[in-house]
Amino acid sequence: MTRPMLDTLADIIEFEKQPLAKRFPLTNALALIEESAEKYGSDPVIDFILTGRRDDPAVTLSYNDLLSQTRKTANLLGHLGLQGDQAVSIILPTLPQSHPLILGSQVAGIANPINPLLEPAHIAEIIQSAGATMVACLAPSPHSDLWQKLSSILPSLPQVHTVLVIHHPGLTDPHASTDLPGNVKTIDYNSAVAAQQGDSLTHARKLDKDTIAACFHTGGTTGKPKIAQLTHGNMAYLGQLARVLNAHLGRQTVLCGLPLFHIFGVIILGIGAFSAGNRIVLMTPSGFRNPEVIKNLWHHVARFKANSFSAVPTVLAALSQIPVGDEDISRLRRINSGAAPLSPAFEQRFEENFDVIVTNGYGMTETTSLISRAPDQQPPGSVGLRLPYSQIRIAHLDGAQVTKDCPLGESGVVLVKGPQVFAGYKSEADNAEAWIDGEWFNTGDLGYLDEDGFLYLTGRAKDLIIRSGHNIDPETIEEPLNGHPDVVSATAIGMPDPYAGELPMAFVVLKPGSKTTAEELLAYSEAHIQERAAIPKRLEIIEAMPITAVGKIFRPALREKITSIVLTEHLQREGINASVSARMDGKKGMLASVTLSDSTQQPAAQALLETYNGVRSDFANT
Numbered sequence: 001m002t003r004p005m006l007d008t009l010a011d012i013i014e015f016e017k018q019p020l021a022k023r024f025p026l027t028n029a030l031a032l033i034e035e036s037a038e039k040y041g042s043d044p045v046i047d048f049i050l051t052g053r054r055d056d057p058a059v060t061l062s063y064n065d066l067l068s069q070t071r072k073t074a075n076l077l078g079h080l081g082l083q084g085d086q087a088v089s090i091i092l093p094t095l096p097q098s099h100p101l102i103l104g105s106q107v108a109g110i111a112n113p114i115n116p117l118l119e120p121a122h123i124a125e126i127i128q129s130a131g132a133t134m135v136a137c138l139a140p141s142p143h144s145d146l147w148q149k150l151s152s153i154l155p156s157l158p159q160v161h162t163v164l165v166i167h168h169p170g171l172t173d174p175h176a177s178t179d180l181p182g183n184v185k186t187i188d189y190n191s192a193v194a195a196q197q198g199d200s201l202t203h204a205r206k207l208d209k210d211t212i213a214a215c216f217h218t219g220g221t222t223g224k225p226k227i228a229q230l231t232h233g234n235m236a237y238l239g240q241l242a243r244v245l246n247a248h249l250g251r252q253t254v255l256c257g258l259p260l261f262h263i264f265g266v267i268i269l270g271i272g273a274f275s276a277g278n279r280i281v282l283m284t285p286s287g288f289r290n291p292e293v294i295k296n297l298w299h300h301v302a303r304f305k306a307n308s309f310s311a312v313p314t315v316l317a318a319l320s321q322i323p324v325g326d327e328d329i330s331r332l333r334r335i336n337s338g339a340a341p342l343s344p345a346f347e348q349r350f351e352e353n354f355d356v357i358v359t360n361g362y363g364m365t366e367t368t369s370l371i372s373r374a375p376d377q378q379p380p381g382s383v384g385l386r387l388p389y390s391q392i393r394i395a396h397l398d399g400a401q402v403t404k405d406c407p408l409g410e411s412g413v414v415l416v417k418g419p420q421v422f423a424g425y426k427s428e429a430d431n432a433e434a435w436i437d438g439e440w441f442n443t444g445d446l447g448y449l450d451e452d453g454f455l456y457l458t459g460r461a462k463d464l465i466i467r468s469g470h471n472i473d474p475e476t477i478e479e480p481l482n483g484h485p486d487v488v489s490a491t492a493i494g495m496p497d498p499y500a501g502e503l504p505m506a507f508v509v510l511k512p513g514s515k516t517t518a519e520e521l522l523a524y525s526e527a528h529i530q531e532r533a534a535i536p537k538r539l540e541i542i543e544a545m546p547i548t549a550v551g552k553i554f555r556p557a558l559r560e561k562i563t564s565i566v567l568t569e570h571l572q573r574e575g576i577n578a579s580v581s582a583r584m585d586g587k588k589g590m591l592a593s594v595t596l597s598d599s600t601q602q603p604a605a606q607a608l609l610e611t612y613n614g615v616r617s618d619f620a621n622t
Contacts, residue, residue: 004248007375009453012388015244020389020419024240028207028232030070030107032239032275037067040277047304048096048282050170052292054299058281059096066100066274068198073104075196078203080162080187082134087112087215088164089132090261091123091146093285095168097189098260099270101136106213106232108203113261114217116146119531122225124153127160129227129426130215136164136189140176143285147178155181164189171285209233212423216263216365227426234368235271237419241387242272245373249333251277255300255309257288263369264338269310281306288315295322302327310336313346313613314468314499316358320350332356334376338363339466344380345610359384362455366434366441368420372455382454383447390418392455393440394448400436411448411458415440458589463555465494465504472504472534480528481506484521486514489545491553495538495562496590498570498611505538507558509545517541540565556584567592567609574608576601582615592617 006012015023026032036045040063049056061069077088088105089112092098105111112130114123116138127135140147154160162185165178178186196202207213213232217225246252254273258265273280281304283297284290288311293300297319300306309332311319316337334357337347347358359374362383371392374384386392393415394406406412421441424431436442446459465472474492481490488509494502506525510516518539529535546557563582571578577597585591592615596602599621609617 004375005244006373006385006388007377009385012385012453015388020237024237024419026236026240027209028211029103029213029235029239029271030207032236032271033063033067033070033103036274036277037063039063043277044279045274046096046099046280046282048094049284049300050168052284052290052296052300054296054303061096063274066103069097069100069193070103070107071201072193072196072198073100074107075198075202076187076189076193077105077108077134078201079196080134082109084109084205085131085212086110086134087130087132088134088136089114089127089130089160090136091116091150092136092138092166092260093144093146093171094256094260094265094282094287095138095166095171095285096282097166097168098282099274100193101164101166101189102214102260102266102270105136107201107207108205110212111214112216113214113266115259115261116144120149120153121530123149124156126217126225126227127153127157129225130217131159131426133159134162134164135160136166139165139167139172139174139178141172143171147176151180154184158182160184162187164192166190207232209236210423214266215426216261216266218365226430228365229423229426230365230368231423234420234422235267237389238267238368238370239271239275242268242276246276246278249307251279252307253279253281253304253331255281255283255297255304255306257283257293257297257315258310259287263365264310264363267369279304288312294318298322298324298327298329301329301332305331307331308334308336310338312339312468313337313501316350317346317499317611320346320353324354329354329356334359336361336374344616345606346613347380349610362457364443366422366443367416367418368422370420371414371416371443379450379452379454382450382456384455385453386455387418387420390416390420392416392449395436397436397442400433400442402436406448408449408451411446414443414445414447414455414457416443417441459556459584463493465492466502467494467504467533468500470533472531476531476534477504477506477525477529477536481508481521481525483528484516484524486511486516487521489553491545491555491558492536493555493558493562495566496612496615497566501613503537504534505540505562506536507540507542507545507561509543510541538562559590560584563590563592563615567594567612567615570608571605574604576605576608578605590615594619596621 042062044060045063046061047058087110091114102111137150138146211232212229214230215227256269283293337360361374362372363370372384394412395402396404396412447457477492478490490508492506495505497503546554560582564580567580579595581593
């Protein structure tokens with residue numbers, strides 16, 4: 001095949017003329033892995049490097065290894081008593097064992113990957129909510145506190161009867177005790193799985209498209225977690241779609257620095273990649289958070305002859321400052337950006353500097369990672385076209401009721417339905433506001449469609465603060481601050497940051513006559529907000545909150561205010577005499593009007609402001 005598939009709306013409509021069940025007949029992820037193992041056999045599918053250094057040796061799994069390890073894991077879990085409706089919570093950094101554990105868990109039961117950076121209480125809540133009876137956890141390690149976290153929460157989790165202990169040379173301590181409180185059984189995963197049968201399933205069960213395969217927690221690092229239930233049909237659809245989308249490229253080598261508790265790492269850089277015959281290079285246990293990975297990434301692109309990788313804008317910002325030198329990165333064709341808006345100006349400059357295509361797609365946990373995907377020729381600012389057999393609807397809502405379907409070009413709430421949309425949250429209370437007209441999932445995001453079918457995002461109806469791709473619920477900040485005796489009202493929003501995208505901050509109204517300072521409230525926040533990532537980086541005391549006609553706090557006005565302040569301060573710190581006035585635009589998002597005292601400083605000002613993803617600037621001179 002010489003041309004890409006599904007790169008126009010007309011392509012998608014033509015593709016959909018063949019029924020979905022005939023186009024994509026497989027209904028579970030294991031069938032995808034079995035087909036790929038039959039096709040690619042001993043070819044490498046996973047490479048893992050431990051430290052990210054230039055001379056780091058790689059641990060390699062073949063397609064046959066991946067299938068065998070997946071079956072062995074499923075057989076072990078079945079032998080240990082896992083039932084099909086029970087989950088295995090997986091609390092790991094990225095390791096060679098990660099994918100077989102996730103895949104094997106969803107063959108025998110339900111996989112529940114958990115962010116290992118979460119606080120112990122939050123991890124316990126997710127394990128409880130997912131209904132997990134087994135946990136897979138990193139063995140005691142001088143480089144990680146995961147074992148200590150698990151030990152501290154197990155007394156509150158009486159349903160957990162078995163812990164799979166995951167060792168890896170150079171990371172864990174083989175001599176450390178793995179005893180746990182209570183009657184919890186510990187099993188050395190590596191040795192136990194090696195003893196299992198790998199050529200077939202000993203505890204086979206029927207896996208159809210509606211069988212729950214995985215439970216992913218949403219809500220990022222803070223707030224009450226929602227447990228999203230994904231089916232084997234969701235995953236099989238994305239896996240078979242990946243074959244179509246990659247057909248014109250041939251088999252690819254892809255670097256993965258994204259975590260494997262996150263939907264994109266598990267699906268797009270996991271099941272989808274394996275289904276398409278790709279080779280995935282796992283970039284150390286901590287991925288892009290490892291400074292060695294960032295420092296040496298161009299070397300590893302050259303070393304593995306990588307064709308693509310995916311990253312959040314903050315990673316691209318860091319990479320833009322690292323010279324390629326004499327490394328041969330000519331095989332690198334495409335970088336996928338996601339999790340936060342990418343500045344069009346920065347994207348263009350990055351593409352020119354590194355001779356690579358940067359695309360920006362859109363999705364979430366509840367849509368098995370994708371709602372829209374970007375073709376190579378993507379209009380600036382868009383997040384791509386809908387997936388085949390799915391639909392995107394833009395509407396105005398009153399609660400859970402549609403009051404208006406928006407015409408092309410008009411912004412509204414983004415609704416989606418299709419074979420990638422999840423089976424709902426485990427808690428019915430969470431489902432109450434998730435669905436519109438019974439079948440449309442409410443993303444909570446705002447956007448519009450153009451006449452060519454491209455989607456553009458313009459804001460977030462759900463007001464989450466997205467810090468380096470992690471979601472922070474404003475209530476996590478507001479509730480403790482509102483408990484301060486001198487605080488009348490606190491509203492948390494994201495303030496723009498050139499590295500993290502957004503950082504949490506709060507506006508506060510004090511009781512009349514209060515002498516409490518912003519510094520005192522920040523110290524109070526640090527003492528009373530449990531989640532470290534949610535502690536405000538700034539706090540502004542104001543006379544009154546802006547409110548709407550119905551008395552609700554008008555957050556866009558606060559975002560405009562802090563954007564104006566932050567950008568003005570940053571310019572002035574760099575010796576650029578300017579003032580900034582920011583405003584929200586229904587189509588373009590945050591617009592910053594910059595007034596300069598010296599017109600010769602415009603290039604420097606423009607370069608500085610381009611580092612703020614999601615903010616567009618225009619200039620005037622006094």
